[in-house]
Amino acid sequence: MEHKKIINIAVIAHVDAGKSTLVDALLQQSGVFHENAQIVDLIMDSDALEKERGITIYAKNCAINYKDYKINIVDTPGHADFSSEIERIIKTVDTVILLVDSSEGPMPQTRFVLQKSLELGLRPILLINKIDKKDQRAAEVVNEALELFMNLGATDEQLDFPVLYGIAKQGIVQKELTDQGENLIPLFETIINHVTPYPDLTSEPLRMQVSSLAFDEYIGRLGIGRLFAGTISEGQEVTIAKNDGQLAKGKITGVFVYEGLKRIKKQTAVAGDIVIIAGISDISIGDTICDKNNVVAMEPITIEEPTLAMNFLVNKSPFAGKEGKFVTTRNIKERLEKELEVNVGLRVQPLSDSSVDGFRVSGRGELHLSILLENLRREGFELAVSKPEVLLRRDDVNVLLEPMEEVIITVPDEYSGTVIGKLNLRKGTMLNMDMVGTHTKITYSIPTRGLIGYQREFINATHGEGILVRKFSGYEQYKGEIPSRGNGVLIANELGTTAAYALGALEERGSLFVTPGTKVYEGMIVGIHSRSNDLVVNPCKNKKLTNTRSAGNDDAIRLSPPIIMNLEESLEFIENDELVEITPLNIRLRKKWLNASERKQYEKQEQTPVE
The missing domain is CATH 3.40.50.300 (P-loop containing nucleotide triphosphate hydrolases)
Structure with missing residues (x-):
């Protein structure tokens, strides 16, 4: 050839x-x-x-x-x-x-x-x-x-x-x-x-490592990777050296290469090309496809460990099952297992608490996990998720370590002081600061914990003119407690539909997430309280009607536009005792414990000192 x-x-x-x-x-x-x-x-x-x-x-x-x-x-x-x-x-x-x-x-x-x-x-x-x-x-x-x-x-x-x-x-x-x-x-x-073209290794024994996966509804699971040596043909019998060291037999039922954007079927592909193969139903990333008589496994593909985790829970709110098609533990488990086949940066474990239906899902960051959640939502899944938590570890001498990030921020000069003050409160350390025209460019090292919930605050503090980019930089010694969200929330006290009359009165207490006519339930978060404590409110209360009419009493109620938060902002906003309820139609914020008495009981347990 x-x-x-x-x-x-x-x-x-x-x-x-x-x-x-x-x-x-x-x-x-x-x-x-x-x-x-x-x-x-x-x-x-x-x-x-x-x-x-x-x-x-x-x-x-x-x-x-x-x-x-x-x-x-x-x-x-x-x-x-x-x-x-x-x-x-x-x-x-x-x-x-x-x-x-x-x-x-x-x-x-x-x-x-x-x-x-x-x-x-x-x-x-x-x-x-x-x-x-x-x-x-x-x-x-x-x-x-x-x-x-x-x-x-x-x-x-x-x-x-x-x-x-x-x-x-x-x-x-x-x-x-x-x-x-x-x-x-x-x-x-x-x-x-x-660049020197790939050498002619077509006469050597077959060696191909799978670097990514795809799925075709007609031919099944596909392995994609570079053919490092030899040739690979349709109908060829091969040995698969798995990432864990085990060997398995297989037969190639289809060989494809790229031409432009299209996948073109070939009888035989040659060394150096990026090849797509079909026929091995359990192929995984990192597996080496070898000649059946000459097995030489390539070095496994190592991926850096996740830094962030959250719990994916079965939705048990009063609105559960009304908007989604896939709502059970089994549905969520099957979908996460399918995701693990192609999303190598992800880890999934059943929750250790047997009384809670769900999984602990770990990833490389908030965006990594929120993209997965957004895809689930669009596919018809319904679930609740907890506040993202960083994954801590201990070194050889048992010192607690946490993930750190390098952050580069560019802001107009007049907002730099506010940003620096906030990052210092979040245990950040300034590495560098430069003046670039009318803007200030600041480089910080900050715990990943300190950036959870900061994005929205940053946008508000810089009036949308700031740019923040971040990158995982490694693990350092635990930096201590970081202040949490400064404001409490407004919590609905009953199941019903919000009324303009009630929301008009609540605007004095804070900023709202809902509009008139929104269906709510007890324990659902309907706004941000202007103070630090949570406040239970009735957003469904209507004005009592009487026969008395007087000038000015019945003017139309004018409400401020509600705060609309997307999925990432919702995940950043919630605290440890709160959840984000995700359905194909809505994203809602709620308390873990919907009933007020259950919340009080939880608060007492949290305040009880551990002996």
Whole structure:
């Protein structure tokens, strides 16, 4: 079989640096689409949540041809919570295109993805994107990137990286900042000149490692990964070296490769290509597909451990089962087991308390878990979830450790003092502060605990003008107690429908989450109290009607717009004695104990000192 020149590349960057936009341009300029094809923006972000949020959540593959080369492209997530996607994909590529914003420079997540690439010995290509920005500082950003390479221990060969400049949105890349770019040819040429195509290992025994999974309703579970050696064919009998060391027999029933965005069926695939295989129903990430007579397992794919956990509980509110299709423990268990097959950064355990129906689910961050919950909600699931908790650990000398994050904040100068004060209260330590024009750029090291519930407060404190980016940085000694939410909540005292008359009176006590005509139940949270204590209220009370009429008494009630919180904001807002009730139609906040007397009993137990 004739050997093909195959190069696999990954596009890596911080969130919103332009990765998916660059992949769009690469696909368009390589002739993947027909002349009359209707092309949408962010082609690779095919998931509904990815399109809505404008972020890449799942790593995805495509392939283009340039001259006599086949270039497989992996579009990776930029958000720290989905770094497990990057960790396993990076082993399948020959180089990475490191995309850096010409204004922002290297961000926390840039450091993470670059470190993984350098550890594997890859030689990156640096592309300074968005050079059309008015505040671009491309020359400084190149120096900052070089400094980052050196800090991460890059070799002399890795430090000799090519630098390109571009505007991904316009499909332009140029070799010098002063050039007049027209297309992506400088990038294509740099890739084929900088990277040696995968060597011809087709005569060696089969060796392929599965780096991601997919599912097809017709052919079942699919394993996706790089074919490191040999060839793989439809009908071939193989041995699977599992991640846990066990061996299993299998037969390949289908072989596919990428051409453009499509999955193309092949009789045989060759070494170097990214291949999709069918026929092995229990294939898992990290498994090695080997020749049946020559089993050589590859090094297991290790994923960093989760840092955050929450309880997924069966919904037992008075409205349970009225809006969702899947509401039982069995439904939730089956769906979480299915998610574990493809979401390698996730951990699921049954709750240790046998009296509570649910599971403890651990992930890499609030966004990682909230994306899962949002998908469950859209699929028709109904459940309740607890406040996110950080996962603590102990070191060799039994010192309690907690996860820490590096946070880079850019805010207008007038809000910097407020932000610094709040982060200090949350046990943060300032690492650096720079003045950039009319803005202040602050770098903090802060416990993950300190950032739970801070996002909304940050947006309010900076009037929506601040930018906060964060990255897990490791474990440090436990920093002590962190102040919780300052305000109490307004709690409904009965089952019913809210009335404008009652809500008008409650506005004096705080800010509301509900509008007139909203169905509520006892123990449901209907607003934020203006004071620190919780307050039980009746939002369903109607005005008593009389025959007496007087001027001014019956004016229309004008209510302020309610606070509408999305799923992430709801998870950040709740305290330990509260839950978020999630259904396909609504997101509600509630107390764990709906009855007032049960809540008092719980409070007494909490206040009782442990001897």
